[in-house]
Amino acid sequence: MTHSAPLKDARHFILTLLAVSYLFVLLYFLFGGQWQMPGALIVAVAYMFLPLLVSLVFVRFVHREPLRPALRMSFRFNRWWLVAWVFPPVYALLTFFINLVMPGVSFAPGMEGMLERYGSSLTGEQLVAMQEQLASSPWMPVILGLLGGMVAGITVNAIAAFGEEAGWRGYLLRHLLPLGFWRASLIIGTVWGLWHAPLILLGHNYPQHPVLGVFMMTLWTILLTPVLNYITLRAKSVFAAAIFHGTLNGTLGLSILYLRGGSDLTAGATGVAGMLALGIMNLLLWHGMKKHHLPVV
Numbered sequence: 195m196t197h198s199a200p201l202k203d204a205r206h207f208i209l210t211l212l213a214v215s216y217l218f219v220l221l222y223f224l225f226g227g228q229w230q231m232p233g234a235l236i237v238a239v240a241y242m243f244l245p246l247l248v249s250l251v252f253v254r255f256v257h258r259e260p261l262r263p264a265l266r267m268s269f270r271f272n273r274w275w276l277v278a279w280v281f282p283p284v285y286a287l288l289t290f291f292i293n294l295v296m297p298g299v300s301f302a303p304g305m306e307g308m309l310e311r312y313g314s315s316l317t318g319e320q321l322v323a324m325q326e327q328l329a330s331s332p333w334m335p336v337i338l339g340l341l342g343g344m345v346a347g348i349t350v351n352a353i354a355a356f357g358e359e360a361g362w363r364g365y366l367l368r369h370l371l372p373l374g375f376w377r378a379s380l381i382i383g384t385v386w387g388l389w390h391a392p393l394i395l396l397g398h399n400y401p402q403h404p405v406l407g408v409f410m411m412t413l414w415t416i417l418l419t420p421v422l423n424y425i426t427l428r429a430k431s432v433f434a435a436a437i438f439h440g441t442l443n444g445t446l447g448l449s450i451l452y453l454r455g456g457s458d459l460t461a462g463a464t465g466v467a468g469m470l471a472l473g474i475m476n477l478l479l480w481h482g483m484k485k486h487h488l489p490v491v
Contacts, residue, residue, distance in 0.1 A: 203252070204369040208385050211248045211361060218244060219392040229396045238393060242354050245361025245389075252365060265364035266432040274429035278438035279347060281425070282445050283340060285471055286463060289449040293456065293467040302454035339448050347441025355439035356432070362386055362419075363426040363435040375483075376420065383419035387412025400458045407458070414464050417472035420479060 218241065227233050253264040261267065293299050362382055370378035391408045394400060400407025426435040446463040453461060460466045 200369040200372055203257070204366055204381075207248065207252055207361075207365060207369070210252075211245060212385075212389060214248055215241065215244050215389055216392055219396075234396075238398065239354060241393065243357035245359075245365075246357045249360045249365040264368070265360050266368065266426070266430065267360075267364070268431040269433065270431065272429060274425055275431070275434045275437060278425050278429065278434040279344070279441055281421070281438060282347065282442040283344070283448065285442070285468075285475070286445045286448040288471040288474070289463050289468045290451075290453070292470050293449065293453050293461050296456055296460055296467055299456040299461055300454050302452055336448060336451055339451060340445065343444030343448070344441060346444040348437055349440075351440030351444050352433075352436045353440075355443065356436035358386075359426075359432050359435040359439055363422065364432040367423055367426065375423065376480075379420040379423050380416060382423065383416030384412060386419065387415035390415070399464055402458045410459060411464065414469055414472070417469055417476060420476055421472070424479060424483075 219237065222233075222237055223229075227237070249265060250261070253259050253261055257264065294301060362385075366382050366385070367378060370381055373381070388408075390398075390411045394407045394411050395404050397404050399411060403410075422435055422438055425438060426432060429435075442463075449463045449468065450461055455461070456465070456467075458465060462468060463471075
């Protein structure tokens with residue numbers, strides 16, 4: 195099979211997925227939905243499974259291929275599954291330290307920044323209780339956040355993340371890899387970011403800057419994709435990607451837990467600080483692949 199056939203399939207998949215995803219959000223509002231809890235949460239979770247749904251349609255009804263190999267659905271465990279699980283907390287930690295040198299950002303051991311962001315959702319008694327707990331055990335939130343994020347990353351978060359990863363690292367990576375690792379990563383990262391656009395415009399991830407947030411999210415997913423792609427290919431399983439993605443979602447908050455200041459564009463894992471951390475990791479990956487001829491398959 196020539197390269198043109200997989201690339202044509204990838205193009206059709208991308209256009210179909212974006213159309214289905216954008217239409218899904220539009221229909222939600224046309225039928226009277228509001229972007230507030232719990233409807234917003236239901237829509238966001240359902241949205242994550244649209245790449246899986248479109249992938250299933252293409253594999254089973256367009257290509258008529260066996261599902262598991264077509265979407266890289268292998269349960270054969272290897273050390274790269276563990277790498278996928280521990281990498282996100284390392285990324286959150288690196289982002290945290292980069293945040294500390296960002297203008298207008300400072301270390302806040304009392305979680306003043308978090309309380310400023312989310313304190314309005316707490317009652318006066320809850321706020322006092324939280325402050326007392328922080329005074330007696332200032333590091334307990336990071337311990338609980340890390341443990342909770344790691345457990346969620348291999349359970350409920352991984353299930354939701356698989357809904358996305360079946361499309362990005364399952365279907366799309368397989369069809370774009372003939373272009374080369376880095377070109378395939380650039381395309382997947384761009385599509386992945388633009389796919390988020392309806393949710394970002396509604397205030398997800400960048401509530402202070404929803405329009406500029408679409409560009410920021412796309413840049414972030416472009417930088418995140420090579421690492422995720424590499425781990426997936428070495429693990430030979432999309433489930434490693436789901437664990438990575440699920441654990442990432444569960445531990446991103448650690449990057450801003452003890453920080454004060456900055457904005458949604460600068461601070462945190464999806465801000466400039468997180469992008470700088472991913473830039474460092476991509477340089478290390480590129481150097482390692484070039485110097486040591488690291489394989490991707």
